[in-house]
Amino acid sequence: MEKLSDFYEAVSDAGNYIRKLKDRGRKVLGYFCSYTPEEIILAAGIHPVRLFGTEGNITLADAHLQSYTCSLARGALEDALSGRLDFLDGTVFPHTCDTIQRLSDIWRLNTNFGFFADVVLPVKLNTESAREYMKDVLQRFRADLEKGMGVTITDRALEESIEKYNMIRSCLKTIYELRSTDPGILTGSDLHAIVKGSMIMDRDYLLGRLPEVIEMLEEKEFSTGTGGKRIVLTGSICDHPDIYTIFEKSGGVVVWDDLCTGSRYFEGLTGTDGDPVAAIADRYIERQICPAKHMSNTVRGENIVEMVRRNNARGVVFLLLKFCDPHDFDYPYMKEFLDRENIPSMLLEIEDQLPSEGQLMTRFETFIHML
Amino acid sequence: MVDIGKEKDSRKIKSVGKMKEIMTTYYIDAKTAEQTGKRVAWITSGGPVEPLIAMDVIPVYPENYGAMIGASKMGGDLCQKAEDLGYSGDLCSYARADIVSSMVDGGPIGGLPKPDMLICCNNICGTVLKWYEIQARYYNVPLFILDTPFCHTGYADEARKYVRKQIDEYTAFLENACKKKFDHDRMKEVGKLSVKGQKLWQEVLNTAINRPSPMTCFDAFFHLALIVTLRGTQIAVDYYSSLLEEMKQRVADGISAIPNEKYRLLWDNLPIWYRVKWMSEKFAAHDACLVADTYTSAWCGQLKYMDEDNFLDSMAEGYTRIYLNIGVDEMIKIVLEMVDRYDVDGFVIHSNRSCKPYSLGQYDIQRAVQKERGIPSVVIESHMIDERSFSESQAETRIDAFMEMIEQKG
Numbered sequence: 171m172e173k174l175s176d177f178y179e180a181v182s183d184a185g186n187y188i189r190k191l192k193d194r195g196r197k198v199l200g201y202f203c204s205y206t207p208e209e210i211i212l213a214a215g216i217h218p219v220r221l222f223g224t225e226g227n228i229t230l231a232d233a234h235l236q237s238y239t240c241s242l243a244r245g246a247l248e249d250a251l252s253g254r255l256d257f258l259d260g261t262v263f264p265h266t267c268d269t270i271q272r273l274s275d276i277w278r279l280n281t282n283f284g285f286f287a288d289v290v291l292p293v294k295l296n297t298e299s300a301r302e303y304m305k306d307v308l309q310r311f312r313a314d315l316e317k318g319m320g321v322t323i324t325d326r327a328l329e330e331s332i333e334k335y336n337m338i339r340s341c342l343k344t345i346y347e348l349r350s351t352d353p354g355i356l357t358g359s360d361l362h363a364i365v366k367g368s369m370i371m372d373r374d375y376l377l378g379r380l381p382e383v384i385e386m387l388e389e390k391e392f393s394t395g396t397g398g399k400r401i402v403l404t405g406s407i408c409d410h411p412d413i414y415t416i417f418e419k420s421g422g423v424v425v426w427d428d429l430c431t432g433s434r435y436f437e438g439l440t441g442t443d444g445d446p447v448a449a450i451a452d453r454y455i456e457r458q459i460c461p462a463k464h465m466s467n468t469v470r471g472e473n474i475v476e477m478v479r480r481n482n483a484r485g486v487v488f489l490l491l492k493f494c495d496p497h498d499f500d501y502p503y504m505k506e507f508l509d510r511e512n513i514p515s516m517l518l519e520i521e522d523q524l525p526s527e528g529q530l531m532t533r534f535e536t537f538i539h540m541l
Numbered sequence: 542m543v544d545i546g547k548e549k550d551s552r553k554i555k556s557v558g559k560m561k562e563i564m565t566t567y568y569i570d571a572k573t574a575e576q577t578g579k580r581v582a583w584i585t586s587g588g589p590v591e592p593l594i595a596m597d598v599i600p601v602y603p604e605n606y607g608a609m610i611g612a613s614k615m616g617g618d619l620c621q622k623a624e625d626l627g628y629s630g631d632l633c634s635y636a637r638a639d640i641v642s643s644m645v646d647g648g649p650i651g652g653l654p655k656p657d658m659l660i661c662c663n664n665i666c667g668t669v670l671k672w673y674e675i676q677a678r679y680y681n682v683p684l685f686i687l688d689t690p691f692c693h694t695g696y697a698d699e700a701r702k703y704v705r706k707q708i709d710e711y712t713a714f715l716e717n718a719c720k721k722k723f724d725h726d727r728m729k730e731v732g733k734l735s736v737k738g739q740k741l742w743q744e745v746l747n748t749a750i751n752r753p754s755p756m757t758c759f760d761a762f763f764h765l766a767l768i769v770t771l772r773g774t775q776i777a778v779d780y781y782s783s784l785l786e787e788m789k790q791r792v793a794d795g796i797s798a799i800p801n802e803k804y805r806l807l808w809d810n811l812p813i814w815y816r817v818k819w820m821s822e823k824f825a826a827h828d829a830c831l832v833a834d835t836y837t838s839a840w841c842g843q844l845k846y847m848d849e850d851n852f853l854d855s856m857a858e859g860y861t862r863i864y865l866n867i868g869v870d871e872m873i874k875i876v877l878e879m880v881d882r883y884d885v886d887g888f889v890i891h892s893n894r895s896c897k898p899y900s901l902g903q904y905d906i907q908r909a910v911q912k913e914r915g916i917p918s919v920v921i922e923s924h925m926i927d928e929r930s931f932s933e934s935q936a937e938t939r940i941d942a943f944m945e946m947i948e949q950k951g
Binding site: 234235236239265268274275276279280288293297299302310461464468490492495502517519 | 626678697868904
């Protein structure tokens with residue numbers, strides 16, 4: 171899409187985009203996971219970029235990670251070991267699942283990007299002591315970053331950064347909402363480029379650019395006229411824009427998602443009163459959770475049903491990365507919650523690459539006909 | 542002429558019978574808890590059991606049950622049933638088998654007794670969190686999560702504060718679930734017994750330093766059951782005292798675990814429960830004794846953090862810094878220390894598809910051992926209780942090649 175070429179360029183070659191930023195003197199930290207306190211990184215004047223893993227062959231990472239490790243971990247390590255992430259000044263690992271936890275060790279022992287931090291967040295989020303701990307951990311990260319990168323992060327800078335992120339997240343949410351109301355205004359792969367781009371591109375640029383995108387959407391400038399059976403997508407990350415296109419060709423359209431590279435990234439705003447670090451902690455606690463964290467025994471099941479209702483969707487597609495334990499454990503019960511409400515769902519497990527388009531079309535068409 | 546049957550008999554560890562008796566009594570008590578008015582808590586293997594003992598709650602270990610399922614070769618069938626319910630075949634086979642055995646008949650001893658509460662400590666993995674959420678939904682009973690932040694490079698102050706606070710939350714949870722005050726005096730006794738039991742277990746494992754070794758890690762896998770399930774009781778202390786006596790006597794009498802110990806090996810990860818006997822015979826046929834392992838020592842590896850006179854405070858750190866909750870570089874140090882202490886000639890790595898926190902990082906540990914100590918190693922892959930995933934011929938080929946390397950080194 172011509173009018174979104176800036177997003178497409180950043181997404182198709184993030185390395186190239188980031189290197190240009192670096193030429194302008196920016197420091198860059200790579201991160202995994204939607205629980206990365208990006209606000210703190212940005213407040214330090216550092217550019218945060220989410221790492222997605224390679225699409226190429228895995229050779230170097232195989233010497234460190236077994237074949238039963240997810241493609242995200244193997245792909246990211248491959249990128250790191252092969253020098254494709256040479257633009258990084260450091261990496262940040264929030265604690266998520268068992269795999270990322272060990273990837274962090276392997277990364278720390280086998281790469282040398284400069285700064286390195288584990289942000290060992292609490293796993294349970296439903297107690298006061300966990301909230302206190304979350305705050306303490308974020309405070310420690312702030313101090314680690316100041317020390318490691320030789321910068322000072324003032325409360326004022328944090329507040330400004332929080333405001334920027336609130337703005338970016340609100341914009342992404344507005345785009346999702348506009349599209350949920352009228353899916354014909356933007357294709358799924360365009361939406362994917364915008365969201366993924368927002369985790370790669372200069373945040374100040376996005377502050378100006380995302381409101382423009384919203385305006386264009388309101389003017390229906392990207393109108394595709396496509397429509398279809400309304401679907402909610404749930405899983406961890408979706409780095410396969412083709413999926414959206416194949417959906418649309420099959421007569422469906424993704425109107426909302428529960429992905430860490432989707433709604434879990436932008437849901438919830440950070441409070442702007444009081445201690446800014448506490449406010450960041452509070453957002454993590456209030457936000458929809460990732461299955462590697464604990465809020466209650468049923469929260470994700472309730473959430474997916476509510477998400478379907480709110481978006482007037484007809485069915486749910488579980489898009490799960492092979493070897494992703496937290497999501498694999500949640501799948502049967504979330505499906506049961508949906509079954510109970512007579513909401514059809516299908517499971518698509520992805521290893522490294524998508525199945526062939528023909529195969530996917532058949533599966534999607536069959537599912538969509540059922541709706 | 543040597544009577545082979547008699548020779549084999551003299552090698553048998555006599556405490557085995559006693560252990561079977563204790564475990565039978567324990568499971569009968571647990572299975573009849575409803576009639577005797579006792580409460581049952583399901584708890585993760587790395588979880589702090591001592592407060593449960595102090596509150597007279599019977600602890601039940603789904604992971605110990607998982608091992609039973611595996612040893613009785615029922616894992617494949619139960620895991621398949623879990624897959625039929627939508628659980629991916631890539632998930633931990635303990636979890637798959639246990640979740641399903643709650644719902645269908647099919648596990649050993651007619652299934653576990655229903656829990657009154659669930660205690661989940663995530664110091665061993667993130668899998669237990671998901672597993673216990675599933676069981677909390679299924680049984681509709683309260684779940685307590687002890688969240689032990691991962692110690693990549695140390696035990697941070699904020700983690701110390703957080704875990705310590707949760708110990709108080711844990712005792713408050715138990716007061717609520719048991720409808721009685723927490724008994725701090727009893728807790729002190731239990732704490733002392735726990736430390737005593739762990740020290741004895743460490744001493745038992747240390748007898749394998751002797752040449753020839755009186756025991757193998759396959760024996761340790763079996764005798765481990767009590768330090769897991771009855772840690773903090775006099776029963777465990779008495780049992781390990783007598784087991785230690787037996788081991789010392791074997792050393793004095795020159796009774797070795799295998800007939801002709803020429804090579805000594807170190808095992809990494811959980812056992813392959815459905816092939817323990819096969820594996821032990823396979824190595825013995827090469828005159829190789831697996832004298833130690835990183836798994837069974839996990840129940841005494843934190844003694845340095847435990848203070849028997851201040852148990853509740855110190856256990857916060859002890860339970861957080863267990864072998865599986867520390868960085869790969871820390872693990873390397875421990876493995877190298879074991880290589881030296883037990884003076885081993887090779888390193889057997891079980892790459893366990895069921896256990897990512899234990900297995901991811903093994904290749905780095907393998908390289909470090911190779912580099913620092915120059916001993917050969919071998920990787921054997923399995924799902925620890927899903928026998929469908931195991932290729933015996935592939936394992937055999939690898940073990941033979943590995944042993945050949947060791948034999949050539951002399």
